[in-house]
Amino acid sequence: MGLASSVAALAQVPARIAPVKIGVLNDRSGVYADISGEGSVVAARMAVEDFRQQARDLAVEVVAGDHQNKPAVGAALARVWYDREGIDAIFDVPTSSVALAVHQVTRERNKVFVDSGAGTADLTGPDCSPNTVHWTFDTVALANGTGGAMVKRGGDTWFFVTADYAFGEAVQRDTTALILRNGGKVLGSVKTPFPASDFVPYLRQAQASGAKVIGLANAGGDTIGAVREAARLRLTEGGQALAGLLIFSSDIHSLTPKVAQGLVLTEPFYWDLNDATRAFSDRFARRFGGRKPTAAQAGVYAGVIHYLKAVAAVQGADDGARVVAKMKELPTEDPLFGKGTIRVDGRKIHDMYLFEVKKPAESRSEWDLYKTLATIPGTEAFRPLDQGGCPLVAKAAQAQADGVRP
Structure with missing residues (x-):
């Protein structure tokens, strides 16, 4: 299940797609710095490099920020990134309270939020969003x-x-x-x-x-x-x-x-699950002081790969809800989590x-x-789709009953 096979169909990305800018937002100096921190930035850049081997015409920039484990700081930085710095999507965001705050700002700005570091299952519950994907794990x-x-x-x-x-x-x-x-x-x-x-x-x-x-x-x-x-x-x-x-x-x-x-x-x-995880982890360790990647950092890598597939498929990153809808439509496949899906509530499903x-x-x-x-x-492992209370689930069911796409 190599990366090349999973993006081969998207290899010809039109040059007219505007450059994509993604932000890795996490704790860079506190209690979660080892879980995500600079390692998540390394993982995001590796994902961009790996994707561009197949889609050479897509320009992607990665920036990083520290939310200090404070919801107000995370939300404020998200607004600045979206409104002034042209960020199209935010990744990682450990600390559930910060993730919930960024989740709301992302919906307001119609951007994309792919969380790999926070645990609260509320991200895909009653307050679920058409702009958020919860990738790695949840409570x-x-x-x-x-x-x-x-x-x-x-x-x-x-x-x-x-x-x-x-x-x-x-x-x-x-x-x-x-x-x-x-x-x-x-x-x-x-x-x-x-x-x-x-x-x-x-x-x-x-x-x-x-x-x-x-x-x-x-x-x-x-x-x-x-x-x-x-x-x-x-x-x-x-x-x-x-x-x-x-x-x-x-x-x-x-x-x-x-x-x-x-x-x-x-x-x-x-890191030691199989040949693919070991190969990636060895590459990561060579770039990051000999440290093996955590699950949160692996989630950033896989989430960025899938996000870029969706951007290439819809030929742009401007409409966040449209990009997330494409992320849900496309099956997920990468060397770290294998094959999977993203449900209508935004929950990424894998073993x-x-x-x-x-x-x-x-x-x-x-x-x-x-x-x-x-x-x-x-x-x-994950909560059944009909038990989370996400309004997007009922909306999708009604659209299916009406014979239209949600």
């Missing part, structure tokens, strides 16, 4: 993966340590729903500031609850800090399990298998993977971090 898929696995293993009582922001609330909500559906109980939860510097008092509350599973509803530097403190407190030695509801390979690399061994997690991408962190003795190299426990088909 429902994380709940179905990690939450489902822990419940099946007997972890039927939970206590959540939850970051006090949109993602933390969403992943706790969606994991709680799964636990209750499967006959489990949530014994309690505690909110932590974002970012947090001391997790000990919150982990002590979780420990005192007696819950079989302590769910970490946070990400990035917060997750790393919580796992390290849990190891120092020897929580798992007391019989409680630790569930990281959003963990990236960069987090495990920072923690090391010695600290994180046995942790169960869900990701949509891992998810349940991983377990290797023991130090099992790890053969610095980035040899995971062993695969299960492949979760995309149709099982």
